[in-house]
Amino acid sequence: MKDFTFYNPARIIFGKNSLDMLGDNMHHLGKRVLLHYGMASIKKHGIYEDVMNRLNALNIEVYELGGVKANPEFDLVAQGIKMCKEHAIEGILAVGGGSVIDSAKGIAAGVLYAGNIEEAYVDNLNIDDALPIGCVLTIPAAGSESSASSVVSVNNATLKRSIKGTCLIPRFAIINPAYFVSLRSDQAAAGISDIFAHLLERYFTNTEHVDYTDRLLEATMRTIIHYGPYVVNHLDDIDAWSEIGFAGTLAHNGLLGSGREEDWASHRIEHELTALYHIPHGAGLAIVFPAWMKHVYPENKDRFVQFAQRVFDVDYATHEVDKIIEEGISRYERFLKSMFLPTRLHEAGILNDDSDIMIERMYYKRSESFGNFKKLYAEDVYKIFKYAK
Known part of the structure; x- marks a missing residue:
């Protein structure tokens, strides 16, 4: 830590x-x-x-x-x-x-x-x-x-x-x-995706000996997994919204990132989707984050195995590490889809390949790489966009 x-x-x-x-x-x-x-x-x-x-x-x-x-x-x-x-x-x-x-x-x-x-x-x-x-x-x-x-x-x-x-x-x-009961289901889903992404940006770290905040993050993610799809379909449930609302505040007030290096590469990539295509931020994160995971997981497979097992209950019995990781990412995508969110660019109506424009803006007046879990250079971001198609 x-x-x-x-x-x-x-x-x-x-x-x-x-x-x-x-x-x-x-x-x-x-x-x-x-x-x-x-x-x-x-x-x-x-x-x-x-x-x-x-x-x-x-x-x-x-x-x-x-x-x-x-x-x-x-x-x-x-x-x-x-x-x-x-x-x-x-x-x-x-x-x-x-x-x-x-x-x-x-x-x-x-x-x-x-x-x-x-x-x-x-x-x-x-x-x-x-x-x-x-x-x-x-x-x-x-x-x-x-x-x-x-x-x-x-x-x-x-x-x-x-x-x-x-x-x-x-x-x-x-x-x-x-106040949240007046939201539309798509607004609720995008907000829940944003909250979950804030947790993931902190969870995927190479900092060792952070088990306490790991478990705080995992508990918050599991709460969102439990209440997120429910509240999207039961917008008038104030008690369910209370769980989501409090989790959203704690997800981004700095506490859950204490003592650990955070990543934030997926947010930087998604910001370009929002700027260019004007899609909801949470919907963009639902597209970018699974693609980022598929590209970076070889960097620290243990962290992704832990995510799959502790957050999405992937069976411990299987000993094929890559299969455990792939199933964890797949369950994350299914969670997003259960709230009718896109997990691919074409599902959000983005059919043009504007990756060159977005990548140029992404690095404008910035260093040649970003992110901490894995340093991302322009060629990495191209690969992430390919996963997201």
Whole structure:
């Protein structure tokens, strides 16, 4: 196990009555606040009205910026930065899913950043200061409600890049699983795939002696395997959503990666699918991750055998290592398909071979390789795309 320091100041306020605690936590954001949200969903389902009633009761001066897309774009971030500077905004309240929260983080960082915050995204920089952020979560998926990173499409939406820093961790996150029942089944499935991928990025490591966090990750994965397909078909089950929602937060708040080297190659590859084809992030991960597994598993077969046996109960009786691994990957794919997710590019309607474009963008202003479980060079990514066809 590696030496580590774990720090996460996000106050998680979880439950059916959690919005009642908004007033007790708004002091973190000040009296002049930017309310940031997505499209029409929060107004359609009454969440906007509930939030505004509480903010008005607190005599908070509210400025609004809606319109965040499923894959947030820098143009709206720039608009938010301008608004915050013009109105001396003290804090940002994000109401939505990971895209809204990531966009809010970009705004919060950009207001105080001395340089060009879009270039900071392009260069994947660490950020030292940002306006305080709070959030009301409406989609469990990205884990941005307690993570230290923000992912936004920049460079005229041709690159999907990130910034990071503990200053980007929200001061509080209100998580009401009752808000999740309004999601469509495809939104639920994509979110669940994203949560599972966050666990996999941490699980596939070459760091030794991390059995405790291995087992925490495995328990969380098994919880998602149990509840994921169920909730996609029973969207009104608040108790099931509670399990998914809490798992989503823990999957990406940094705790489960403590003391271990993480990978994140699959996310970098998937970001190019999202940027080019505008498919849901979770759907893209459902395509990329199995393909990545098929390419890299010879690097550390023991880790993949453990995954197959502990997570998907592949029979210990067989002694053919490759068969155990292949069955584990196959069961992961079947889990994704049980939620009607694509596991191949053509299943997502992607028929063109644009791998050259995506790979060029993937390495733009970056080193010649990425990933930690196995260093991926351009020729490796070509092979992964072939597995994904």
